[in-house]
Amino acid sequence: MLTNQGPDLKAGTDDLSHTQIMLERLAASWPRRAQVKKQELEPFFEAGKEDFLESLLPFRHMPQYLSSPPELKSRILSAGWLMYNAKTVQIETEIVNPTCLDILQGTMPGLRSEASQTAVCETMVDEVYHVHLVEQASRLTRSRRGLEDLVIPQFNLVGHMKKRQQGSADPGQRRMIQFATAVVSEIFISDYLHLLSESLEIQSFNRMTVAAHRHDEMVHSPLFMSLAQLFSHKLTESQRADFADVLAEPVVWFADRELDVWLSLLRQLDFPQAEEMIRECRNSGAADLTALDYSEIVSMAQEIGLLDSAAARDSFARQGLIA
Numbered sequence: 001m002l003t004n005q006g007p008d009l010k011a012g013t014d015d016l017s018h019t020q021i022m023l024e025r026l027a028a029s030w031p032r033r034a035q036v037k038k039q040e041l042e043p044f045f046e047a048g049k050e051d052f053l054e055s056l057l058p059f060r061h062m063p064q065y066l067s068s069p070p071e072l073k074s075r076i077l078s079a080g081w082l083m084y085n086a087k088t089v090q091i092e093t094e095i096v097n098p099t100c101l102d103i104l105q106g107t108m109p110g111l112r113s114e115a116s117q118t119a120v121c122e123t124m125v126d127e128v129y130h131v132h133l134v135e136q137a138s139r140l141t142r143s144r145r146g147l148e149d150l151v152i153p154q155f156n157l158v159g160h161m162k163k164r165q166q167g168s169a170d171p172g173q174r175r176m177i178q179f180a181t182a183v184v185s186e187i188f189i190s191d192y193l194h195l196l197s198e199s200l201e202i203q204s205f206n207r208m209t210v211a212a213h214r215h216d217e218m219v220h221s222p223l224f225m226s227l228a229q230l231f232s233h234k235l236t237e238s239q240r241a242d243f244a245d246v247l248a249e250p251v252v253w254f255a256d257r258e259l260d261v262w263l264s265l266l267r268q269l270d271f272p273q274a275e276e277m278i279r280e281c282r283n284s285g286a287a288d289l290t291a292l293d294y295s296e297i298v299s300m301a302q303e304i305g306l307l308d309s310a311a312a313r314d315s316f317a318r319q320g321l322i323a
Helices: 013-033 070-104 114-145 156-166 171-198 204-233 237-254 259-268 274-282 295-303 310-318
Strands: none
Touching: 013 204, 070 114, 070 156, 070 171, 070 204, 070 259, 114 204, 156 171, 156 237, 171 204, 171 237, 171 295, 204 237, 204 295, 237 295, 237 310, 259 274, 295 310
């Protein structure tokens, strides 16, 4: 089980004091920067603009897709936008907010300070607002595009995390897996949102929805890196090895191309040869690590001493994150 005891490690007193100061500043800045404090976005629609970027489709170069009529391509792009929003909701509700609750309940070593608790409370408000924001955008798209009945299944990112948790009988280990997945997700989600938040090709309301979300997530990334440092500092040597092991895995989970979800959506859209196209996509691999800049994860792991042991380095190498 995880305890609140651990050895003195490389992250010295000065480093931890700096991290606490950063948390205090992040918490204090929330009333000024949080998008939930801003005026609500006003929905509107622009004729002739699509809902999603074709460059984000995993099958954009496949002949089956390229030969499709424009109307079907447009419906696929709308489904892609709904899928994108649904993944955002699942990240917030299945990964990040449960982790925040664990921290608030005092079950996470090193994360019981006032600054940690305040910043986490504010983060939960942010995340719930993000869910409201993207759900509003999805309802608008479903209504205007006639996709009210489109069903989006669970994403592999969430499924992989839950399967990994099910493999452990220790509640502390399960919380650690959830926390590691939240840290990785909060570091990567800003980049995940980047292309849509700046695109002038898609519906402006969609772009502004993503931009508002990204504004908050750019603060959540350093916040969760700080939480990871404080958490790691309070772990025993064996627990730190476990944390290094589980921290590497969500990077690959986040890079999953979610081809199972796409297959479900394409079937619902009556896309011809959906199975054949997705089967050919699988030949290129389920995950695409080249689409992620995971250098921040590696750097963070190095800075907080997680890669000091050979076992931890093996964990990162096994996932293809270091040589």
